[in-house]
Amino acid sequence: MARGEDRFGSDYLGLLVEAQHDDNDNQRISADKVVDDCKMFYMSGQETTTTLLSWTVFLLAVHTDWQAEARKEVIQLFGKETPHSDGIAKLKTMSMIINESLRLYPPLVSIIRKVEREVRLGKLTLPPNLDLVMLHSL
Numbered sequence: 001m002a003r004g005e006d007r008f009g010s011d012y013l014g015l016l017v018e019a020q021h022d023d024n025d026n027q028r029i030s031a032d033k034v035v036d037d038c039k040m041f042y043m044s045g046q047e048t049t050t051t052l053l054s055w056t057v058f059l060l061a062v063h064t065d066w067q068a069e070a071r072k073e074v075i076q077l078f079g080k081e082t083p084h085s086d087g088i089a090k091l092k093t094m095s096m097i098i099n100e101s102l103r104l105y106p107p108l109v110s111i112i113r114k115v116e117r118e119v120r121l122g123k124l125t126l127p128p129n130l131d132l133v134m135l136h137s138l
């Protein structure tokens with residue numbers, strides 16, 4: 001920013017800081033909002049992905065046959081190149097491994113919703129003001 005090359009940067013934090021300096025009063029966001037959003041993304045993004053990656057590495061260490069399959073796929077697709085995001089989306093075996101890791105050891109095991117008005121859910125009739133906890137089961 002000091003060099004004036006790229007005032008705010010093009011990543012998510014840059015977009016937030018840019019919005020905080022928006023000339024349009026209606027679109028400008030407060031510094032508190034920037035901090036809130038940073039905390040929100042840190043909390044929702046950090047623990048979830050760290051947990052997923054930790055379990056995936058653990059599972060690959062235990063199941064060395066799948067480790068070999070994953071390595072083979074990465075080498076087939078990238079050779080000696082550093083993996084890049086476009087190519088990562090094409091890793092079919094790796095995606096299966098990640099999905100299995102999410103199934104076995106989900107970073108989030110429940111979501112909570114409040115029922116605002118009476119609603120039918122299959123055979124159930126849910127009354128208003130009910131806290132609904134949906135659990136992931138194995």
Ligand code: HEM
Nearest residue numbers: 040041042044045046048049052102106107108110111112
């Ligand atoms: C393996 C990784 C992740 C898992 C398993 C995961 C899981 C979830 C789940 C289940 C919800 C819905 C919660 C609910 O509706 O009560 C959610 C919401 C959300 N997640 Fe993630 N998440 C992951 C990664 C991330 C990352 C990397 C970010 C941000 C950088 C993120 C940001 C959010 C946000 C902002 C919401 C709230 C969305 C909304 O309702 O407006 N998550 N996530």
